[in-house]
Amino acid sequence: MARLSWRRRARHSVSVAAVVLDDQDRVLVVQRRDIGRWELPGGVLELDETVDDGLRREVLEETGLVVDPIRQTGVYKNMTLRVVALVFRCKVTGGTLASETREARSVRWMTLDEIRIHLHEVFAVRVHDALGDDHPPMPRTQYGRILASPENLVTN
Secondary structure (H helix, E strand, O other), rough: OOOOOOHOOOEEEEEEEEEEEEOOOOOOEHHHHHHHOOOOEEEEOOOOOOOHHHHHHHHHHHHOOOEEEEEEEEEEEOOOEEEEEEEEEEEEEEOOOOOOOEEEEEEEOOOOOHHHHHHOOHHHHHHHHOOOOOOEEEEEEOOEEEEEEHHHOHHH
């Protein structure tokens, strides 16, 4: 069997997502046009873009808003989908909020109670992690749509 280079063995996508709050402490969310699910704005990085540039591009494409990252709040690995998601707390610096975009069926602000109702647990926890100011970025693992807790993980 031929040995593969590290580039051919690497099979993870890297995505970014933004947790953006308005002046009423509501969270910016998008309803994805492809699957109808509510999520934080974000998406997969292009190979030739920086993390900050990709984050700004994804948020602008999905919401019409220009953001700047304030701090990284989490690292989430989906073992099933092979995606590593980097989540950042962001502030709005420009743009105009769109009601819908090419990628989002709907764009809106949600309260934390609405987040708990409308976002799946694996996405809602990203908001929870971003709102805590007293800890470094949270690393978490999920299997598909199941969030793994540290006590349930088996390590070698």
